[in-house]
Amino acid sequence: MGDQERYDRLLSDFNVRLLTSRLLAAGPGWNGLSLRSSFWRLYVNNRSGAGVRVNGKAHPLTPGKVHLVPAWVACQTWLTRKVDHFYMHFDFVGLPAPLVQDLFPEPRALPLDAGGRMLVEDWTADLRPPERRELPAACRALALLHWTVARLMAGLSPDAQRRVSHYYAGSAAVLPALEHIERNLAGPLENPELAARCHLSVDHFIRLFRRFTGQSPAQYVIDARVKRAAQELFFSEDSIETVAARTGFRDRFYFTRVFARRMGLAPAAYRRANRV
Numbered sequence: 001m002g003d004q005e006r007y008d009r010l011l012s013d014f015n016v017r018l019l020t021s022r023l024l025a026a027g028p029g030w031n032g033l034s035l036r037s038s039f040w041r042l043y044v045n046n047r048s049g050a051g052v053r054v055n056g057k058a059h060p061l062t063p064g065k066v067h068l069v070p071a072w073v074a075c076q077t078w079l080t081r082k083v084d085h086f087y088m089h090f091d092f093v094g095l096p097a098p099l100v101q102d103l104f105p106e107p108r109a110l111p112l113d114a115g116g117r118m119l120v121e122d123w124t125a126d127l128r129p130p131e132r133r134e135l136p137a138a139c140r141a142l143a144l145l146h147w148t149v150a151r152l153m154a155g156l157s158p159d160a161q162r163r164v165s166h167y168y169a170g171s172a173a174v175l176p177a178l179e180h181i182e183r184n185l186a187g188p189l190e191n192p193e194l195a196a197r198c199h200l201s202v203d204h205f206i207r208l209f210r211r212f213t214g215q216s217p218a219q220y221v222i223d224a225r226v227k228r229a230a231q232e233l234f235f236s237e238d239s240i241e242t243v244a245a246r247t248g249f250r251d252r253f254y255f256t257r258v259f260a261r262r263m264g265l266a267p268a269a270y271r272r273a274n275r276v
Contacts, residue, residue: 005169010165010168010169013094013168013171013175014092014168015092015093015094016090016091016092016093016145016146016149017090017091017092017093018088018089018090018141018142018145019039019088019089019090019091019231019234019235020088020089020235021087021088021123021127021138021141022086022087022088022127023084023085023086023087023124023127023128024084024085024087025082025083025084025085026050026079026082026083026084026085027079027082028079030050030077030079031077031078031079032076032077032078033076033077033273034074034075034076034264034265034273035052035069035074035075035076035077035273036072036073036074036075036263036264036265037069037071037072037089037230037234038071038072038091038097038226038227038228038230038231038263039071039089039090039091039227039230039231039234040068040069040070040071040089040090040091040092041068041069041087041088041089042066042067042068042087042088042089042090042145042148043061043066043067043068043069043085043086043087044065044066044067044085044086044087044120044123044124045061045062045063045067045083045084045085045086046063046083046084046086047063047083047084048060048061048062048063048083049079049080049081049082049083050077050078050079050080050083050085051077051078052069052075052076052077052078052107053075053076053077053078054073054074054075054106054107055106057106058078059075059106059107059109061083061085062109064111064112065109065110065111065112066109066110066112066116066120066144066148067107067108067109067110068107068108068109068110068148068152069107070100070101070104070105070106070107070108071091071092071097071100071104072097072100072101073101073104073105073106073107074264075107086120086123086124086127088141088144088145089234090145091227091231094168094171094178094182095164095167096167096213096214096215096220096223097215097223097227098213098214098215099163099164099167099213099214102214103156103160103163103164108152108155110148110151110152110155115147116144116147116148116151119140119143119144119147120144122140122144123137123140123141123144126140126141167212167213170211170212171212171213173198173200173208173212174198174205174208174209174212174213175198176197176198177194177195177197177198177205177209177217178213180193180194180197181194181220181221181224182224185221185224185225185228185246185247185248186245186246186247186248187248189217189221189248191205191206191217191218194209194217205217221248222258222262223262225247225248225249225258226247226258226259226262226263228247229243229244229247229249229255229259229267230259230263230270232246232247233267233270233271234271240252240255240256240267240268240271243255243267244267255267
């Protein structure tokens with residue numbers, strides 16, 4: 001695949017999904033939370049006094065920067081005084097968890113240039129009612145998100161950038177299986193059916209799938225189910241049993257065991273802790 005074809009593949013397949021954009025006045029209840037999400041967290045704070053800690057290292061959420069806590073990173077929050085969090089939750093559609101964990105093992109802070117400051121000012125103003133529900137406000141939130149992602153990716157090493165680019169270019173061979181998994185998490189997702197969708201033998205399909213995602217199909221399916229379940233726990237009030245069934249887990253007990261192993265908390269505890 002040539003450079004132009006690879007670039008065109010990135011344009012068509014690289015997709016960032018904004019899940020929510022809100023203002024939170026963080027008080028004492030934010031202090032000491034344990035967080036680990038299947039989505040990314042973006043924070044812009046109005047003043048110092050809050051942060052997250054990863055593996056014993058403190059990452060202050062200081063004004064004048066966009067702060068990112070990557071998906072799958074386990075952290076603890078700390079707070080010394082009340083602050084306003086302007087925050088987004090988002091994810092990279094289709095980017096496999098092992099690649100995200102390898103490239104982004106800890107929080108990032110991105111300094112704001114003049115364009116970034118303008119985007120932040122417009123976005124934070126939009127989060128004050130009633131403007132926040134207007135279409136232009138949603139577009140400005142997406143503009144800030146894409147500004148952030150562009151600078152995040154530009155900060156990667158050339159080798160890391162190539163890994164992301166090559167993943168999207170190479171995964172075309174198994175893309176029908178990836179798309180089927182995302183659309184059918186509640187149903188059975190067996191290797192013979194997934195291989196047939198890609199017009200590959202089962203053995204060849206498994207080898208290609210592992211090469212481009214870093215996981216076996218079964219591992220990828222489990223992570224995709226946990227990721228979707230974590231987002232549904234956050235964004236809906238549906239019962240844990242309903243979320244488990246909708247994301248392909250046979251019962252609440254199995255769901256709880258798998259979810260806790262991946263996310264560090266049982267579903268009910270995760271729902272309480274992660275709504276910030």
